[in-house]
Structure formats: C-alpha cells, structure tokens
Amino acid sequence: MTEEIIIAGFGGQGVLSMGKILAYSAIMQDMEVTWMPSYGPEMRGGTANVTVILSDERISSPIITRYDTAIILNQQSMTKFEHTVKPGGLLLYDPNGILHPPTRTDIRIAKVEAAKEAAAMKMPKGFNMIVLGGLLKINPLVKTENVVKGLKKSLPERYHHMLADNEKALMRGMEIVETVHDL
Amino acid sequence: MEKEIKLMKGNEALAEAAIREGVDGYFGYPITPQSEVLEYLAAERPWLRTGMVVLQAESEVAAINMVYGGAGTGKKVMTSSSSPGVSLKQEGISYIAGAELPALIVNVMRAGPGLGAIQPAQADYFQATKGGGHGDYRLITLAPSSVQEMYDFVHTAFELAFKYRTPAMILADGAIGQMMEKVTLKPQKERLADDKIKELYPWATTGRKKDAERTFITSLDLDPERFERHNHALQAKYKKIEENEVIVEMLNVEDAEYIIVAFGTSARVSFKAMDLLREEGYKVGLVRPITLWPFPKKEISQLAEKVKGILTVEMNAGQMVEDVRLAVNGRIPVEFYGRMGGMIPSPEEVVDAMKQKLIGG
Incomplete structure (x- = not known):
C-alpha cells in the first residue's frame, strides 16, 4: 500500500504539523514515510503545503503532481489542487473560506467544519487535529491509537499536558466529518 | 536491542x-x-x-x-x-x-x-x-x-x-x-x-616528543621537482580510490532496454518515472551513482553494451551527463533532461522526456 497525500492551506493552520503527526503515526506501525514541505518565503504567511507519503515499500519520488488524497484548507489550495487528485481518490476540505466548493464527480469528496468546531470548542489550536480526525474516519490510513502515540513522540514533553485535548479534537473530527460525494 | x-x-x-x-x-x-x-x-x-x-x-x-x-x-x-x-x-x-x-x-x-x-x-x-x-x-x-x-x-x-x-x-x-x-x-x-590519535595517525601534529621527527603539514612546496613528486603521489592515490571505492545502486537493469542515470533528489523522481514507464510496458532501469567521484564509469560502460539509450536527469543544465557520455563513448545515444533555478522535475516530466528523446525517437 502506498498513499500519496497533499495537505494544503494557510501558514499557521498547522498544515506542516498535521503532516508530521500523520508521518509519526505511520512510523508507529512500521511504515515508510516521506514528509516534504514547501519551504521558502511562502512560509511567512500565504499558502503552505506538505506532501506526505506513507508506504509499505521504499518510497520513490518526494515530488509528485498527483495525489491519492488532498486535504484542502483554503480557496487558493482548492484552485491549485482539486484537479490533482487521482480519479477514485479523496478530497477532504474545510468549507470555511471556500468560495468554490469542489465539483469533480470522479473522486470522493468529504468536508469537515474544523475551523467552526475548533472555535466552538474554544480550541483554536485543535483545528488540525479535527481535520486529521475527519481524514481518518473516511480513510483509516493509520490506527487512532498510533496517532496518539505519534503525537506523544513528536511533541516535546512540556506540551504533553495538551495531549488529552488533542485526542478530544481528533475524536470530534471523526464525529463531524460528512461525505459530500461518494463513488 | x-x-x-x-x-x-x-x-x-x-x-x-x-x-x-x-x-x-x-x-x-x-x-x-x-x-x-x-x-x-x-x-x-x-x-x-x-x-x-x-x-x-x-x-x-x-x-x-x-x-x-x-x-x-x-x-x-x-x-x-x-x-x-x-x-x-x-x-x-x-x-x-x-x-x-x-x-x-x-x-x-x-x-x-x-x-x-x-x-x-x-x-x-x-x-x-x-x-x-x-x-x-x-x-x-x-x-x-x-x-x-x-x-x-x-x-x-x-x-x-x-x-x-x-x-x-x-x-x-x-x-x-x-x-x-x-x-x-x-x-x-x-x-x-x-593518545589513540597519536598512535593511529603519525602524520598528525600532536606535539613533538624529544628526539622524534617533526610532523609537518603544509600545502606549500617551493621545490618544483619535489612538488611534482607530491602531485604524482596524489594522483596515484586518486587512481586507487577510483579503482576501489565506487558505490552505485542499480535498479531493474537486468532486462532494461533504456536506463535513467540520476543522483540525489533527481534519482528519487526518476525512480517513480521508472515505475510509471514500466507500468506502460517499457523496460526501463535506473542507475544511481552514490559516489559521484569516483564515478561509476565501468558500470555505465558495461550497460552501454546492452541497452538502447540512456537519459540523464539532473537539477542543472547538464553536468553529470558529461561523465555519462565519457563512459558511453558514443556507443549509444545519451540524452539529458533537467530543470534549473530551484525547480524539481516531476516524474511525469521525466516519463515524457524518456518517450520523446529516446523511446519514440
């Protein structure tokens, strides 16, 4: 199994760290991982994206143009990446700020109201965990218990008091994610 | 453990x-x-x-x-x-x-x-x-x-x-x-x-003991005859390295009709391009020089006897391709595909380059 994923949104939304948590979770279950960020001036505000590849085999190119799964968190990224999802693939998005929702019919589409929910839960930093929960509900790429383990490994100890909140956000994402278009 | x-x-x-x-x-x-x-x-x-x-x-x-x-x-x-x-x-x-x-x-x-x-x-x-x-x-x-x-x-x-x-x-x-x-x-x-360094590396300047030879480290020698001998010694050493220390990875070369030669990130991209081309039925292999110097001349020269063409992929205007061409020495076509300025080629671009420059041509 090889899953090629793009996570794209604004800088500051936790796009890169969501990718990192996903990568760490996959390591917990003995998979190969590659996490390839867009780096450079765009990190200072503007769009940020990261390619995450999970596989049972040696991973080839970290640079890819077509994805099994796209997680899209702003309009710019929707414009840039909707057409890059492979037919039969998955597009997961947060409708917050999206002016043109996805229109493709040859892929699975799901939405998760993560920004709204994070605000309602008074956990703005839980945003990316809500999105991740939504992803794992639709496509259980890694086991939830490994996400919690991965989170613990990737977070410095001084943040370990936030683990419970993160887990809560992850679970909430699983509850609120909705399928918009199925195949 | x-x-x-x-x-x-x-x-x-x-x-x-x-x-x-x-x-x-x-x-x-x-x-x-x-x-x-x-x-x-x-x-x-x-x-x-x-x-x-x-x-x-x-x-x-x-x-x-x-x-x-x-x-x-x-x-x-x-x-x-x-x-x-x-x-x-x-x-x-x-x-x-x-x-x-x-x-x-x-x-x-x-x-x-x-x-x-x-x-x-x-x-x-x-x-x-x-x-x-x-x-x-x-x-x-x-x-x-x-x-x-x-x-x-x-x-x-x-x-x-x-x-x-x-x-x-x-x-x-x-x-x-x-x-x-x-x-x-x-x-x-x-x-x-x-003291282990002193024992292992007598050439090192670790402080002279009484009656011991002075160790002397320099790159300067004003005596051209002696300095030519030093240059010959360096060249002999480089020859030994070329003979003994080549490291190269070769994937799918056994049945390959075409070869991609690439290193570093380009090799990762080309690995995927090779898989995509194989899915389409093209017999493509990958040679990844791990030591760029010493360069795997012998390995590439041997492959030139059995494959139809080589595509070199680099993130530059075509540098390693010169070493590939030297190894091939005109026996088969050696083509180049590259991106510059901080751009990384995509696997699809490499697939297209292989088709246009070699397979189709």
Whole structure:
C-alpha cells in the first residue's frame, strides 16, 4: 500500500504539523514515510503545503503532481489542487473560506467544519487535529491509537499536558466529518 | 536491542550522525537550506554528550580554515554549508586536499549561480567532482538520496577520508535537507582519545616528543621537482580510490532496454518515472551513482553494451551527463533532461522526456 497525500492551506493552520503527526503515526506501525514541505518565503504567511507519503515499500519520488488524497484548507489550495487528485481518490476540505466548493464527480469528496468546531470548542489550536480526525474516519490510513502515540513522540514533553485535548479534537473530527460525494 | 527510529529532517539526521560518529569538531556558518545542521547541534549541545566542539565561525572562510587546522591535529572535523557558502570554502578545500588531510564538507545545494535561490538544485556537481578549488585534486563525493543516507554517509565519508587522508564531501540538495523521513539511528561512538590519535595517525601534529621527527603539514612546496613528486603521489592515490571505492545502486537493469542515470533528489523522481514507464510496458532501469567521484564509469560502460539509450536527469543544465557520455563513448545515444533555478522535475516530466528523446525517437 502506498498513499500519496497533499495537505494544503494557510501558514499557521498547522498544515506542516498535521503532516508530521500523520508521518509519526505511520512510523508507529512500521511504515515508510516521506514528509516534504514547501519551504521558502511562502512560509511567512500565504499558502503552505506538505506532501506526505506513507508506504509499505521504499518510497520513490518526494515530488509528485498527483495525489491519492488532498486535504484542502483554503480557496487558493482548492484552485491549485482539486484537479490533482487521482480519479477514485479523496478530497477532504474545510468549507470555511471556500468560495468554490469542489465539483469533480470522479473522486470522493468529504468536508469537515474544523475551523467552526475548533472555535466552538474554544480550541483554536485543535483545528488540525479535527481535520486529521475527519481524514481518518473516511480513510483509516493509520490506527487512532498510533496517532496518539505519534503525537506523544513528536511533541516535546512540556506540551504533553495538551495531549488529552488533542485526542478530544481528533475524536470530534471523526464525529463531524460528512461525505459530500461518494463513488 | 530495540531499534532507535526517529522522524527527522535530512539536515537534522546529518547533525545527529555527526554527534554519534564521534566527530571532534563542527565549524559552520548558517545558510538556507542547511541551517538546521547548526541549529540542531546548538540545541543538542553535544559538548555535554561527547565533548564535541560546535562553533559558529565568523564566515565560511574561517569555518573551512578551522576544519583545516583541526584536521591537521588528526581530529575528526567537518563543516557544512549551501552552494554560495561552499564556493567561499573552495580555497580551504584545495589546501586540505593538498596537505592530505581527512575532513568532511557538506553541501546542501541550492540554486545558482550567484546568491541564487534557496530552493533545491544540483548545479554544484562540477564544483564538487572536478575540483572547485585550484590545482589537481579530487574530492570523494557522496550523493545521498534519502534522509537515512544523509545519516549513514557521515560515517562512510569519514571512513574514506581517513583511509585515504583526503577530504570527502556529502553533496545533498535542499529537498534532502528539508524533507523528513524515518531514520534508524546507530549507537553513540566514542571520540578518539588523544593518545589513540597519536598512535593511529603519525602524520598528525600532536606535539613533538624529544628526539622524534617533526610532523609537518603544509600545502606549500617551493621545490618544483619535489612538488611534482607530491602531485604524482596524489594522483596515484586518486587512481586507487577510483579503482576501489565506487558505490552505485542499480535498479531493474537486468532486462532494461533504456536506463535513467540520476543522483540525489533527481534519482528519487526518476525512480517513480521508472515505475510509471514500466507500468506502460517499457523496460526501463535506473542507475544511481552514490559516489559521484569516483564515478561509476565501468558500470555505465558495461550497460552501454546492452541497452538502447540512456537519459540523464539532473537539477542543472547538464553536468553529470558529461561523465555519462565519457563512459558511453558514443556507443549509444545519451540524452539529458533537467530543470534549473530551484525547480524539481516531476516524474511525469521525466516519463515524457524518456518517450520523446529516446523511446519514440
């Protein structure tokens, strides 16, 4: 199994760290991982994206143009990446700020109201965990218990008091994610 | 023992490998996209773990000359930078090669020429493999294409550098430096004690004992006859390295009709292109030179006897392709596909280039 994923949104939304948590979770279950960020001036505000590849085999190119799964968190990224999802693939998005929702019919589409929910839960930093929960509900790429383990490994100890909140956000994402278009 | 596995950036893996390899001194100066090397070392504080010296010099020129000095005392020393910074180090690298000292220089390449761009490139191939500084010298050049290799090649580079008393380079690029992958870490090695260095490296300047010969390290000799003999000795050493130290990975070459030759990030992209072409029924193999110098001439020359054509893929205007052409010597077509300026080719572009330049043509 090889899953090629793009996570794209604004800088500051936790796009890169969501990718990192996903990568760490996959390591917990003995998979190969590659996490390839867009780096450079765009990190200072503007769009940020990261390619995450999970596989049972040696991973080839970290640079890819077509994805099994796209997680899209702003309009710019929707414009840039909707057409890059492979037919039969998955597009997961947060409708917050999206002016043109996805229109493709040859892929699975799901939405998760993560920004709204994070605000309602008074956990703005839980945003990316809500999105991740939504992803794992639709496509259980890694086991939830490994996400919690991965989170613990990737977070410095001084943040370990936030683990419970993160887990809560992850679970909430699983509850609120909705399928918009199925195949 | 349970394996120690971590998710790390290439730059971080390189820095951790330096600590665990028992490196005595790292001398650096920050530059994107390799700044995490110095940052990681500063955060890890290896002077508390192993006694390793980590120093941010006042400039790249100072850093490479600190490496020169440290290497002269038989210590395991290294520096790292990115393209414009490595250009500044060239004078020092030539001196280190001339004085026959072991050292490690790491170049996490970005786009040039000039101050260039901070995105990945492979345009320093000529500089690394043909001698970026003056004089007839060679650098053992290792090209990692994964984060694990960023880690592992620190050991390989020092092994070779000390075996031949010559500087070695790890030639990576911004993508390898910045991406994160799974790394299996190795146990901490002890740094060599001073008396062990004296015993192992009689050439090192470790302080003269009474009645002992003076050890003398220099790259200067004003007697041309003697200096020509020194040059001959260097060349003999380089010949030995060319004969014995080539490292190359070959994938799917057994039944291949066409070959892609690529290193570093380009090799990763080409790996996928090879898979895509094979899915379409084209018999394509991949040759990935791991040592760029010594270059796998023999391996490529042998393949030229059985395949129909070779595509070289690089993130530059076509540098390694010259070495591929020398190895092939006109027997089969050797084509080139490259991107520049910080652009990375996509697997689909490589597929198209292979079809247009070789398979279809």
